Amino acid sequence: xxxxxxxxxxxxxxxxxxxxxxxxxxxxxxxxxxxxxxxxxxxxxxxxxxxxxxxxxxxxxxxxxxxxxxxxxxxxxxxxxxxxxxxxxxxxxxxxxxxxxxxxxxxxxxxxxxxxxxxxxxxxxxxxxxxxxxxxxxxxxxxxxxxxxxxxxxxxxxxxxxxxxxxxxxxxxxxxxxxxxxxxxxxxxxxxxxxxxxxxxxxxxxxxxxxxxxxxxxxxxxxxxxxxxxxxxxxxxxxxxxxxxxxxxxxxxxxxxx
Ligand code: 5RP
Numbered sequence: 001x002x003x004x005x006x007x008x009x010x011x012x013x014x015x016x017x018x019x020x021x022x023x024x025x026x027x028x029x030x031x032x033x034x035x036x037x038x039x040x041x042x043x044x045x046x047x048x049x050x051x052x053x054x055x056x057x058x059x060x061x062x063x064x065x066x067x068x069x070x071x072x073x074x075x076x077x078x079x080x081x082x083x084x085x086x087x088x089x090x091x092x093x094x095x096x097x098x099x100x101x102x103x104x105x106x107x108x109x110x111x112x113x114x115x116x117x118x119x120x121x122x123x124x125x126x127x128x129x130x131x132x133x134x135x136x137x138x139x140x141x142x143x144x145x146x147x148x149x150x151x152x153x154x155x156x157x158x159x160x161x162x163x164x165x166x167x168x169x170x171x172x173x174x175x176x177x178x179x180x181x182x183x184x185x186x187x188x189x190x191x192x193x194x195x196x197x198x199x200x201x202x203x204x205x206x207x208x209x210x211x212x213x214x215x216x217x218x219x220x221x222x223x224x225x226x227x228x229x230x231x232x233x234x235x236x237x238x239x240x241x242x243x244x245x246x247x248x249x250x251x252x253x254x255x256x257x258x
Contacts, residue, residue: 021047023139023248024103028052030246030254031101031135035065040094042127043070043086044102045077045120048137052101053077057084071097073127074120075201097131104136104238105151106144107245111136111257112219114147116154116236119184119200125234129241136245143247146214147237153209154184154236155226159197162205165231169207172225178212204233 028051035041035056043053059065069087071094072078081088102124106114113136115121128134144150157165166181173179184206185195197205215222219239226235245257 018250018252020139020141023250024048024137025051026248026254027137027139027246028101029055030248030256031137031244032056032059034099034133034135034244035059035068035101036098037066037068039068039098040089040096041068041070042097042100042102042131042134043072043077043081043088044100044128044137045072045074045124046103046118048103048139049073049077049101050080052137053080053084053086056086057081060085069094071127073102073124074118077120091127091130097127098133100128100131100134101137102128102134104138104142104242104245105236106147106149107136107138107142107242107247107257108144108147110240111242111245112147112240113238113242114151114153114236115238116156116206117152119154119198119206121154121236122156122200122202122204122234125238125241128238133243134241136242138245138247140247140249144214146216147219148209148211149214151210152184153211153215155207155209156200156202156204156233156235157207157231158233159199159203159205161231162197162207165229166207168229168231169209169226172222172229173209176211179210181207181209184208202233 032055104113105117184198
């Protein structure tokens with residue numbers, strides 16, 4: 001029965017090619033092997049998570065997986081999952097989330113993460129934090145010695161008084177050499193305003209924090225101080241949430257950190 005033939009995984013191709021995109025696909029496919037029929041999944045956002053959506057869609061279509069439903073972490077993922085044929089549930093309607101699969105911007109040696117450079121950190125943290133198991137899928141370039149080493153650490157803020165909130169965020173790191181923070185903007189075709197604030201799926205803005213050499217100090221304390229600021233909704237440090245990290249390496253091997 002041709003309909004029951006499971007489409008081949010990308011593992012072999014990755015070993016041969018080893019491009020970053022192939023590695024993302026390998027990690028995603030490895031994580032999807034952890035999915036069982038009947039599970040409710042947290043569906044991540046980003047280019048790596050997109051490979052997991054495609055793989056899930058393929059496996060549902062050929063009947064290798066049945067009765068799987070997903071809770072999408074962004075509007076983009078909701079649209080992609082819909083096209084892939086993955087049945088979906090809203091967060092409050094899912095009795096429980098068995099497993100979430102999502103990418104990350106950075107993974108430190110304790111499996112703490114930076115997420116949200118794609119702008120979806122709030123829904124990701126709500127859904128992935130609600131589930132039993134959170135499997136992170138990355139290529140090895142995402143492994144870092146310290147969070148904040150490779151780029152922005154996003155903080156979602158309400159639009160009202162956003163520059164006031166930006167000032168309060170700056171105060172948390174007052175005097176820290178190499179620290180800076182700014183509102184994330186996007187280009188617009190409107191010639192009157194070349195840049196406008198990036199707006200999240202929740203109608204909020206994003207403040208981007210930058211650290212010269214990563215975030216030093218007690219991450220939980222820093223997290224608490226940020227969350228105490230009225231106007232901050234959530235930040236992109238995911239501390240102690242990942243249960244497994246699937247890493248696809250350039251040499252063709254795949255390791256699972258837990
Ligand atoms: C989106 C995220 C993504 O998971 C993260 O940005 C990684 O994306 P990609 O897989 O495209 O590298 O947190 O908010």
